[in-house]
Amino acid sequence: MNGDIVEAMEVEEGKEELGEKTTMKMFSDYYELFFPYTEITNWLSYYSPPKEDEYNEYFKNREFSFTLEGDIYIRYQSFNNAIDLKTTLIQKNPVKIDIGAVFNLQPKYNKQYKKAEEQTLTPLEKELVFDIDMTDYDSVRTCCQNTKICEKCWKFIKIAYEIMNLALREDFGFKNLLWVYSGRRGIHCWVCDHRARKLSNECRESIVNYLSVYAGNDTSEVRPNISWPLHYSLKRASKILEKYIKTIMEEQKLLENEKHCEMLLKFLSDQGI
DSSP: OOOOOOSOOOOOTTOSSOSSOOOHHHHHHHHHHTOOHHHHHHHHHTTSOOOTTOOOTTGGGEEEEEEETTTEEEEEEOOSSHHHHHHHHHHHOOSEEEEEEEESSOGGGHHHHHHHTSOOOOEEEOOEEEEEEGGGGTTTOOSOOTTOOOHHHHHHHHHHHHHHHHIIIIITOOOOEEEEEOSSSEEEEEEOOHHHHTOOHHHHHHHHHHHOOEEOOTTSOOEEOOOSSOOHHHHHHHHHHHTTHHHHHHHHTTTSOHHHHHHHHHHHHHTTO
């Protein structure tokens, strides 16, 4: 599971979708004809990849959540095998599927557990997942904004992938990384190593903090939080950035816009440069 992200997406510049409106019939056709049920089931089974009709002790405790047409959200879905999963997806025809944690019990019986008050549904493990959205770069990309993407701003995602891929492998020793296009505006990284799936919330937060170079949030100004001399991981990241910085500066025309110039100069002055 060492898949790498593609070099660039084949998208029409400035547009995110192909123009044809998505219909519920498209979803039903996808679930009926193309959805990779066996591959998904085998991946999420880990220890003993089953056949389509086999019962897997690990997979059955995995929670799935569906978003149905009309923005209806349902949790605690779980399945015995690939056939069980296929039957339900064709029946419910969700517009979005979320993969949750592995629990100590089967999530689909959650109501019975609560009613009996004898057993409690407890999460045991979950992949370490990173979500990189194109909207995170709206302050430094001029070609597109919001959910729109093109090959110019896709370079930001490619750089983020290269930096994080090395950090997760070299600094933390993770090996089983699954990089996937999110389907809309960025990429997701699923770290699937056994020890990654067992991490506590505190450990996950510490890894995120290690990889973060900004301070601030939605209610305060986001600023670079970098100390000097640079940490080894930041030196490694800077070498990756050097390969792209000239092209990005030219394509995004960052020095031709007063607003962007002020932002860049502010970041530099913060470091005493």
